[in-house]
Amino acid sequence: MREYKIRGTNYKIRYNDFYGELTPIIFIHGLGCAGSFDYVEVASFLGVNHRIILIDLLGAGYSDKPLSFKYTVDLHVKYLKEFIEDLNLEEIIIFGHSLGGAIAIELCDLLSNRIKTLILSESNLDPSSYGSASFEIANINENDFDKSFEKKIAEYEESGNTMWVAALRNWLPKAAFEMSVNAVSGGEISWRNILYQFNFPKYFIFGEKSLPDADFEKLQEHGVIIEVVPNAGHSMAWENPEDFAKVIKRCL
Template sequence: MKGFLLTDHKAKIRYHDLLGDGPPILFLHGLGCSSSFDYPQVAAFRELQQHRRILVDLLGSGYSDSPENFSYSMAAHASCLEQLIEHMGLDNFYLYGHSMGGAIAISLAGKCEQRLSGLVLSEANLDSGGGLFSRRIAGHEEGGYLESGHQTMIRNARASACEEWAVGLEASSPVAVYRESKSLVDGEARSWRQILYSLNIPRTFIFGQKSLPDPEESRLKANGINIEIVDNAGHSMAWDNPAGLATAIQRGIHFAG
């Protein structure tokens, strides 16, 4: 695992950099997760093996540092990743983001569009208001969430047989999870949807089959966005069907040409 020091925050982002001769793919994970946990199996499938695959743990998640003075907003994460991209000298690469990571990927794409060959999203947050879990988390005051809410979320994840998310939450900073949830609920002045529609690069949006029907499917198609579907999977498609997700990502890359 490699690390990059963000001097402004005195904190390191850590990531796996898996070798491949093909164009790089930068992976961004969802709320309470980490790329180091979610994506090694996805990245190992034949469909993606020819690519250089960069699996990033966002600040506050996985093996990356968790500075308490960081805002953990989607825009702040995107700014840190922009520095990482500059540090790595990435050009002509693909950006993949899931759920919260999709909102960050969209924000990042708006900053580095000229470097991107394409954007692939899976069930990304596109508007303010958050999702089921981010709304539940953001409904607390920060102090209350840190005191007991985070442990309650972990217990509830285990009780609902979602061991993977419970493990991810345990490895995440409660401060990060809370502030990320608030950022997803509050949104930004320019929505992630508006940025997505304005991008002049190939864009793919992936749904898990079990998440359908969803009115977003036709709405996104109408705005020129390619749609892919992962069979036998819901929102947590990297866990439900990693081979299917790898295939969908590759199709998104093929769509980008």
């Protein structure tokens, strides 16, 4: 694992960097997840000669968890843009899952001249709504936040979502809360509308168990290529990493 110091701060993000001669693929994880937790097995199944970079966002996984940082999509995008510039990555493929997809979309908007392909897996495109994890975390009682957050984690664990809970426990609660609030409010410019405007190849991956979904047809109408991972739902990196890797490979 390597680390990168964010410009103008003492904060460090940490990332896995697997050698490859072809275009680097940068993986951006979703809420409660981590690149180092989600995508190592997927990377091992890819079987391609691309450089693969798995990032733990600030506040998550093995990266620093400063209390003074404001955990919003745009500020994650800011340091990731600098990270890509400082690594001298001239052409890149961006992958983003769930709320990490919103980060990926805004990052592609800032670095459009460097983007070869955008791959999204069940990305946030619109403000989060009732029933989603981000909506639930965004509505945790701030007056008793620590206890309320721990109670919510216990509920997720009791429901059987133990893999996600394992990763979520390594998040700074403030980071999970502020990212969730941003998910509920949506982007300053609609993530969906930004996606539709991109001219480079753009893919959207569904887990088979997440279908039917209205976006299956809607996205195709706007030039987004749809792929489906069999025997998996939203957490496809854990549920079926081998077939997930095969689908990603088709997008490259």
